[in-house]
């Protein structure tokens with residue numbers, strides 16, 4: 001399923017050097033770590049993140065369905 005927020009970017013900060021990287025949510029759904037420009041591998045805790053995104057997607061689609069019902 002394509003999520004509503006897939007193209008949104010969130011900023012990840014490397015804990016080692018402080019370098020900031022923008023990653024799209026679509027990318028974050030498939031990856032749990034990335035390699036910073038400094039060579040440090042940053043592990044991203046995506047578990048809670050994915051739950052939150054799924055809830056946001058669901059809330060949006062629920063809202064759309066509610067609006068459709070109101071217009072019928």
Ligand SMILES: [Zn+2]
Pocket residue numbers: 014015016017018019036037038039040
């Ligand atoms: Zn770094």
